[in-house]
Amino acid sequence: MVKCSFCEREAVYINRVNGKAYCRKHFLEYFDRKVRRTIRKYKMFGRKEHIIVAVSGGKDSLSLLHYLVKLSKRVPGWKITALLIDEGIRGYRDITIKDFLRVAEELGVDYKIAGFKEYIGYSLDEIVLMGKKRGLPYLPCSYCGVFRRYLLNKVARELGGTVLATAHNLDDVIQTYVMNIINNSWDKIIRLAPVSGPIDHPKFVKRVKPFYEILEKETTLYSIINGLYPKFVECPYAPFNIRWSIRRMINELEEKYPGTKYSLLRSLLSIIDLLKNNPKLNIGEIKTCRICGEPSAHEICRACIYRIELGIIELPDELREIAEKLRIRIPEKP
Amino acid sequence: MITIRLVDGSKKWSIPRDRGRIRELLNNIGLLSEEYIIIRNSKVVTPEDEAVDGDEIILYPVVSGG
Numbered sequence: 001m002v003k004c005s006f007c008e009r010e011a012v013y014i015n016r017v018n019g020k021a022y023c024r025k026h027f028l029e030y031f032d033r034k035v036r037r038t039i040r041k042y043k044m045f046g047r048k049e050h051i052i053v054a055v056s057g058g059k060d061s062l063s064l065l066h067y068l069v070k071l072s073k074r075v076p077g078w079k080i081t082a083l084l085i086d087e088g089i090r091g092y093r094d095i096t097i098k099d100f101l102r103v104a105e106e107l108g109v110d111y112k113i114a115g116f117k118e119y120i121g122y123s124l125d126e127i128v129l130m131g132k133k134r135g136l137p138y139l140p141c142s143y144c145g146v147f148r149r150y151l152l153n154k155v156a157r158e159l160g161g162t163v164l165a166t167a168h169n170l171d172d173v174i175q176t177y178v179m180n181i182i183n184n185s186w187d188k189i190i191r192l193a194p195v196s197g198p199i200d201h202p203k204f205v206k207r208v209k210p211f212y213e214i215l216e217k218e219t220t221l222y223s224i225i226n227g228l229y230p231k232f233v234e235c236p237y238a239p240f241n242i243r244w245s246i247r248r249m250i251n252e253l254e255e256k257y258p259g260t261k262y263s264l265l266r267s268l269l270s271i272i273d274l275l276k277n278n279p280k281l282n283i284g285e286i287k288t289c290r291i292c293g294e295p296s297a298h299e300i301c302r303a304c305i306y307r308i309e310l311g312i313i314e315l316p317d318e319l320r321e322i323a324e325k326l327r328i329r330i331p332e333k334p
Numbered sequence: 335m336i337t338i339r340l341v342d343g344s345k346k347w348s349i350p351r352d353r354g355r356i357r358e359l360l361n362n363i364g365l366l367s368e369e370y371i372i373i374r375n376s377k378v379v380t381p382e383d384e385a386v387d388g389d390e391i392i393l394y395p396v397v398s399g400g
Contacts, residue, residue: 002380012378021380220371220396224378229394231342247397251368 013221016258031222035210042194044208048077052161054152055082057096059223060167062103066226069107081159082111085148088123092235099230114155120147121312130310140237150303156205168209171216174264178246186281193272201286201295290319298326338391357381369396
């Protein structure tokens, strides 16, 4: 039996970098210290905040919601609202919503479920079929990612949120880092910072990642100890893409050389620091979408580009020139 | 015999051993302890703990499902 390094109880976790073992009680203290240190270090929250927690119903986001609701009891100026985006994926999201509602009710936290159907007009399942019919080259995850990010920002702002917290953990961040190195996407690497922005746009809600320095193994253990681990369901659109191979490769390295993941995170923070003021990297200013008015990298945002290409909205005639420059596939008028 | 299974019941292994360190038992069936939280006889344990004849090990995947 492995014993806790701080008491006589049985260990539930070993930190292979510092060599310490933790029982359930000391693990929860270690977890709390680590998250609070991350929040402080990157100045994620002020004393008065309306924190919108982006929740999917998975173990990481349920753990983040659980943790921040508990922490908010010690900070009188904080209000927490959970926000779940319901893409409308049959056999997946309907199941994870049940896990989310159970936890939200137990915690007594305010929440909002924002559906693709309600805001975009169609569920993801319908959008994927429409895209196929029109011969569009996008994968389901492309539509999903764009519309989810669009709605998270828009609905967080409509709810009066001052900051949007997402449950990205250390493993998620370093996997994306390695993927972006392979793709030579240095502009995307800058966006992997623990706090996005502050981007100078009145409609942009600041985003933070309180689990930035927390291993996925630690968030999983936190979810099991607190009865949050959901029934394992896999998104039917989840592709076995390069991320799966990178995850396995990093986990193999971590198993052989403990500390590899923290080293990769330090490497990412150094490169963000080197890149952020580099004039060669054209990050561009944030614009306002001429159609929906949301923050956008171009004059028409990606969500509106998809909506035009899918035939959900019509392209205003005065934007035809811009649309052609952006190479939008403009549907023929019937 | 030591039995190991994934929490959703999708995979199960029966290992004809009297005892062994859990990290090594997992490695022998091609799994990384880095990717699972380990429950032995209904209690969370570490990969450095041992399993003995008759133990049931349940693995909770750390990796999210999409």
